[in-house]
Amino acid sequence: MTADDSVTRSDSGRWSAEGMALGALFVLVGLLGVAYGARSWFPELASRHGAGIDAMLNYLLVSTGGLFLVGHLVLGLFIWQGSRRQRVSRRSATPRAERRLSVGLGMLMALIAEGGVLAIGIPVWGEYYMSDTPDDAxxxxxxxxxxxxxxxxxxxxxxxxxxxxxxxxxxxxxxxxxxxxxxxxxxxxxxxxxxxxxxxxxxxxxxxxxxxxxxxxxxxxxxxxxxxxxxxxxxxxxxxxxxxxxxxxxxxxxxxxxxxxxxxxxxxxxxxxxxxxxxx
Ligand SMILES: [Cu+2]
CATH class of the missing domain: 2.60.40.420 (Cupredoxins -  blue copper proteins)
Known part of the structure; x- marks a missing residue:
């Protein structure tokens, strides 16, 4: 089998072993990266409000890690689909649809990541900066x-x-x-x-x-x-x-x-x- 054979086989519409292995490698690296980042690396917690800060940082890591993975999976899928075409002869979407999709997805990602951080973080902020000081403080x-x-x-x-x-x-x-x-x-x-x-x-x-x-x-x-x-x-x-x-x-x-x-x-x-x- 020559290198040309594998290209021909890809063009025929079937998944090539190389493509699948490469795809699996990307997914594996992504998953391992998130798992490595998600392990506990903070020093041992010694304060009451700190649990909220840890929850906020963990949420941020998991949500942005998840968005990172989904983004790369979708990107990989589009590249794979595109590579099976002999040539790109038309746009897949109008410029207007592209703009809407870009802005919409950007806002959705910001909402998922930042919205969660605010929901978890604001009560911690309140406890840390704005709560009443007890007499025995x-x-x-x-x-x-x-x-x-x-x-x-x-x-x-x-x-x-x-x-x-x-x-x-x-x-x-x-x-x-x-x-x-x-x-x-x-x-x-x-x-x-x-x-x-x-x-x-x-x-x-x-x-x-x-x-x-x-x-x-x-x-x-x-x-x-x-x-x-x-x-x-x-x-x-x-x-x-x-x-x-x-x-x-x-x-x-x-x-x-x-x-x-x-x-x-x-x-x-x-x-x-x-x-x-x-x-x-
Ligand atoms: Cu200093």
């Missing part, structure tokens, strides 16, 4: 500086002391705490580590003293840009004790790669003890 101010995270707790008076940028000294006063303010006397400032209790609402108020940073704790599914001059709040409940990485997810300078910290989730008792020890 722990409020922690986290300040990003090049290239370190600093956590501040208000101390027994429950009030944060005044900050003055002109007092910032990277070694002795990294966030510019004003010692003349009596509310500042009991504030606890801790560099590189955040301590917070498990199963209690944690409100993180973010600040930056220099450039844009992004507070990122992958295990807690928390990520928020920190822009100088703004103090965005994020609120969440940690559901598991542990020591989790804090990263900076915004390229913030030459030392960006080493802007690492740790977010320690501990029991209520341990947290109170730790805070008392820092204050004494």
């Amino acid at each position: 722990v409020v922690i101010e986290v300040t990003g500086t090049q290239f370190m995270w600093h956590a501040r707790y208000p101390g027994p008076d429950g009030q944060f002391g005044r900050l003055r940028p002109e007092l910032i000294d990277s070694a002795s006063n990294p966030i510019g705490l004003d010692a003349d303010d009596r509310r500042a006397a009991d504030d606890v400032v801790w560099t590189g580590e955040v301590y917070a209790p498990v199963d209690r609402t944690i409100l993180i108020r973010l600040r930056s003293t220099d450039v844009i940073h992004s507070f990122f704790v992958p295990s807690l599914r928390v990520k928020q840009d920190v822009v100088p001059g703004m103090t965005p709040d994020v609120q969440f409940v940690a559901t598991r004790e542990g020591r989790f990485d804090i990263a900076c997810a915004e390229l913030c300078g030459l030392g960006h790669y080493r802007m690492q910290g740790f977010f320690n989730v501990v029991t209520d008792t341990e947290f109170d003890r730790w805070l008392r020890e820092q204050g004494s």
Whole structure:
């Protein structure tokens, strides 16, 4: 059998072994690609709202993966059908029908992928940014500086002391705490580590003293840009004790790669003890 024979056989309208094998290979690669992407690659979840974020990302992966597969199957079918013709002698659709189909299918795909993301994501957004703060919430101010995270707790008076940028000294006063303010006397400032209790609402108020940073704790599914001059709040409940990485997810300078910290989730008792020890 020569190469010409297989071409002739294709022209006769029957599926060639090569064509079927190639088609099966494409489908297999697509399916394996989606299965590989769908495996669990997130760090183990440690927050309540994080389940919603995982569901949203999984939905996005499965829906766009499915659309990707369907698109390629249809494309393969059209190519296969076209290849069986001796020559293309006419358009299959009018330009108007082509336009309608393109726009319609594009909108349908966006609706499937983005609609689902919005349906799953908006309640998570609400819990994260807009829910009421319970009275027993722990409020922690986290300040990003090049290239370190600093956590501040208000101390027994429950009030944060005044900050003055002109007092910032990277070694002795990294966030510019004003010692003349009596509310500042009991504030606890801790560099590189955040301590917070498990199963209690944690409100993180973010600040930056220099450039844009992004507070990122992958295990807690928390990520928020920190822009100088703004103090965005994020609120969440940690559901598991542990020591989790804090990263900076915004390229913030030459030392960006080493802007690492740790977010320690501990029991209520341990947290109170730790805070008392820092204050004494
Ligand atoms: Cu940074």
